[in-house]
Amino acid sequence: MVNIFKKVDDSKQFETDPLLKSKEEKQPYWKKPWFTLFIVILVIAITTAVIVYIFYHKDNSSNTINFYESEANAVKFKATTSTRNPIYFEVKSAHPTSRVSSIATTNEDYFKQCAPVVTCNPDDKYRTFNGSCNNLQHPSWGAALTPFYRLMNAEFDDGNYTFRVQLDGKPLPSARQVGLKLFYIRDNRNFDHDNNELLVPWGQFLTHDISFYPDDIRNTSTPANLDHCFEKDKTKIPIECETAIFITADDPVYSQYNVSLFKFVRSMPSVNFSCPLTPRTILNRNTQYIDGSHVYGSDKEIADGLRTFENGKLKSRILKNEEYCPQNPDSEFKDGPLGKSNIQFAAGDKNVNQNLAIALFQNLFLRYHNHLADEIQTLNPSWSDERIYQETRRIVGAIIQVITYEHFLPIILGDEYMKEYGLTGQTIYDPSINSALSQEMTSGAFRAVHNIIPAKFNFISANYSIVDEVEPSRVLLKPDLLIGNFDNMLRGFLETPGRAVQPSYNNLITNVVFKIPNLDTYSGFDLMSYDIQRGRDNGLPPYNKMRYLCGLNKAYTFNDLSDLISLEDIETLKSLYSTVHDIDYLVGALLEKPRNGSMVGPSTACVIGDSFYRFKAGDRFFYDILGQPGSFTTAQIKVLKKITLSHVMCTSSNLSQIQKETFRFVDHKWMSSIKYNCKSYKLDLSPWKDFSS
Template sequence: MKSSSTVNLLGQRTNSDSALKTLELKSLTIKSPLQHIPGGMKMVCASVVVALFMLLALQFGVESGLSKVDVEALRVPLALHNIIGDIEAVQRARRDVGGVPAELQEIDEDVLLGSVSFAEGVVARMSRLEDNLASTDIRVHAGTPAHGQLIDSYPHIKAVQQGKDSLVVTKASLFLAQNTCQRFGHDDDKCGALVASMKLNGTRLGEKCAAHHGPFGACERPSKYRTVDGSCNNPSQQSWGKALTGYQRLIFPHYGDGIQEPRRPVHGRALPSARKVSTLVTKEGNDLDGSRTLAVVQWAQFVEHDLVFTPASKMVTTGDSIMCCRQDGSHLPPRYVHPSCYPISIASSDPFYSQFRVQCMNYVRSVSAFRSDCSFGPVEQLNQATHFLDGSMLYGSTTDEAQSLRTLVKGKLRSQFQNGQAFLPLSDRPTQYCQLSEPGTCYKAGDMRVNMHPDLVVMHTVWLREHNRVAGVLAELNPHWGDETLYQEARRVVVAEMQHITFKEWLPSVVGEDYVKKMGLQISGSEFSVKYDENINPTVSNSFATAAIRFLYSMMDGDLKLYDEGREANQTMPLLYHFNKPQVVEESKNLVALVRGLATQSAQKNDLKYVDDVKDLLYKDTSSYGMDVVSLDIQRGRDHGIPAYNYFRKLCGLPKAKKFSTFEDVIPQSTVQKLSAAYAHPDDVDLLVGGMAERPAGGGLLGPTLRCVLGEQMARTRKGDRYFYDLAGKPGSFSAAQLREIKKVTLARIFCDNANVETMQPNVFQRFSLSNGLTSCQNTAAIPRVSLNSWREVIVDNL
């Protein structure tokens, strides 16, 4: 059983009895729901208790249905129809609590109201600390590696507002846990589940949460077009998939205190430093994937940015950025450490950072979100993007963002021209959204991470041009259409093209053709699909966002090669010099050369080797070092309460390991030895690390566990989307003729039409071969062209 020591409302652990007493409310009472009820009614109430208990079992999972699954035979992921809970924690709760389950004990409503009032006071008192931090200039400075990190997780103003409210819920949940189950000796996981059964209804935050999650009056009439923020997709669950809502869980979260404290090891007080794990388990290196191009990597990041945007916290009272280390990389004195800080410790013997005497890597905890059922309970993290594959990185995830990106003329998106070529519009905050110390070239798109590196800028630019190309053709076909219709129809076509490329070309390369078929995700001919299920929640899983999709950084190359039309590399662009400095894309013929590079240059293998550009030099500025993407990803998983790799093995049909040698069923022995050197127990291994250590399965890039998590998400992304492009009979469905044209699209055709290339291989995700050789972009038999003639609207003259 875990320690029942308390955690104060700033997240600091204490074993003092007096500290617990300061959190008690005089009105605290715990009542049995069957107490003082007449005998006949007790039978009815007992039945209700049994029914609720069964509901808990459905919510948190049933062990017998998971442990015997063969991962290779997995057709539909078990988490596809519901959120799977931490089975073992629930089983312990059933054993530890006799009679009426503790989860069903009734908490006096005054206690819930009092806990919120108490928590509001705690959050308000943070202002003194934040004012002190602001006065001492402890903040993120422009152009530094921490600035690049901030850009990658920059919070929207609405995210900051919700984060403040949900922070109150978190502190109130800690109060409830400490004054109910923890004080009676129950473990932290059990307490987290109990507190999650308590609703915000009747509290000041209950109304805010309810308003955020709907229902929404605007959803009453089905629309032909998606909303910008993802709302109203599901007719009965109108907030499913909406931007600025929390991720969902495949496994109930594992927090050290059951509510918010980062996960603790099986034995001891703290897991090994994320940087220590990174240095022991991963290494720098260049092992090329002989069959896949950089387009696989770049499309993975494009998909990630469409589905995932996790913001970092800002100061609650001032809105300033949070810095958790000194500017020189040393640790801050405790009195200057913000409660949202979770910095990564770096050992004095570190193989890279020690030469610069860096001891601390900045990490700020992610913004929290209201829980989807408007309850107290463990922290959930916020997603600023829509949870749909809907081009939000191009079009934006809020109405204001979408409007700011439009010309409002003939349906086109804003752009700016250099040497006769269209590029992304310039940002009005270049020193905020790029790592620039003075104004310079910095782009604006639907996702502020657009400037991260040249290949990402290129992909955004190509798709901006594609939208405007499509809008232009539609305007010629339908001169009577106004700006709004042209914009929405062009957006509808472009999103359909993105979805088709993702599921037809990219996904088979990542998880393998056989797994795509087992999941029922293959795209068939020109036929319509009936795969939509309104009971499937498309909300992105936290484990997908923080682990599964992050495989792409292992495959990035540190040298971006610039190719001429004959596919000779005549120049190299070092990645480390161009993080959030995108001006190079407009220079000379760099954009077209980079497009050829995406389709020509080999990706790195997906393994535990990373190029130093992302391993030690991520977001490097004028100093000699940057950040480590592996350490940051590990730390984020712990921050988010992501359960250990062992639990996801079990979820995905592999045996839960009691000793490290069990991992050898899917992980090479030499790597298992590294894991055992980094971690003290198999249950300590982080999901990202264990998943990346697995051997690729089934002809894809990923091992069975990350493949399972990624495949599960892609299944819900498709089957939970009422506007998915190949569905029939929906308000947004294409005609049969239009669908046939959409299914012709390839990323090769997008490159041909929008990047001034003359030749391309039909499948740009695969290296050249006899069956995938370079061919002229004019060869529409090899690289089909999508005709938009089926979008011509015939006007009938009634006269």
């Protein structure tokens, strides 16, 4: 056998060697001229790169060190709660299994100090009303009156309570000024020719299922006498002045009404619930699962108050030959500043009367619940009221999940983000995942979708003519407008193209969203200013930190944002903020260019995707999870997956036809989406037949 590793004696001459070899050819390569030239060029290139880098970043070096030192501290993961968060995915699959730990602060202090002791029955088939006992290892996770989850450390100037300031110590720019300079002049009336207006009310209806933190919109919409905020030589600045949104004298809208600031009411902190947590912690008063709690209530007392206790039905009343939610005599909005409304609905959501779209969907699902209860009672006549009610409630919660994940989210996020964040395919329950709603989601990412709120809502009759056009201010706190207009409003949402995605809110909600009728001295309120200020109120991290959290490149200068934000917008940002590290999260999120097929940019998709992954993977009762006491059968899941919002609308209204893809706009000229007769929408409840009785 030949030893191929045998050392060759280079001193011997072989017959195959050239007869003549120059001494130069025998020199080592590092002594050859070409190698010397290569080294010289390499040294020059490296030196030049270092000089350019230092010059380019010299103005931001000190800020960057502090910024990313704090970021590194945030990365430390508290093993005591081991709440996993799929913010990054190393494996792009329908069910990400390789995830890095979240850059997260957990709410372990609450669960140690304030959470009540909960005893759970692991064999319960149905959810509790307050969301407790969903996670048997952590019974309070996702329950009502527990804190919002945080993806990152809270950002307050004093570490606990006061609004964040800029890195140079200056206050953040007025939220109104930010909106004016960046977004006010950009409002255009372009339409979304693929989707209709229904995306907006469904998004808000869904939001009310998973979140509610008290803040009284009456206080923000009522003219407030805050002249004392301009008094000089104060020894202490009143809290209402610290949080007020200041308006410049040259404001194109509010200056003509002599409005110099908006009153802003902060979210109610945990201390109001006898839980003094720091930094400032906000408790979510709703369950933090997609479970229909806004229909049924987030505690047993509210839920019982909405029931008839007969045949599983909810209370209702008949007005103009149609079924509506019962009257709420104690509604806080009945004598609101936007006008008196004698109709005040009662539902699981305290804000059912806040705007007409929410009231529409609450009444829609009230009707649908009672329809399903009748069907189930007919199918299983021996079942008790309690069993019919609980099974119907279980089905309605599942249908809301199906509509959200199968039809709504694919439009908002797009197919690529849906796959990237594990929002497609069979759900596998993971008890280590906390499904609680993140503060960055409710105060930031989901508010970015306010950019598709339309300027007007149409009421459309059965012959498809517009019978009324209402501005946003007219649908607030006026639920009486729904009586007799239920079907017309449904058609209006279905038959009107949505607002095209753009980095702005429409001018009617930035200037007159809470306008009081017939009051010349006041011109409403700015929803964009409110949203920006709410992020500061709740201690959201700035945009640059959220970029980094979502796997985007760290921005060291404003120009580093050019990968997602236009150069024109970057110049405006420079005029508003001291450094790139000061930009509000919502502001950056609105300016990002959406990915093709998506309505949102990457830092918004990241937070939305993370939240909805946790809503499903961390929910033991999610509709397609198998092997749990509350799991549906495979036959039942098959039926649920076929249900669309179109089916719910056909069942619960007098519509005669509707498109199958409910959120898609039907261009009648081009028949962009086919309509179906409502009689063709059938629900097969045979898998719910109980043969044991």
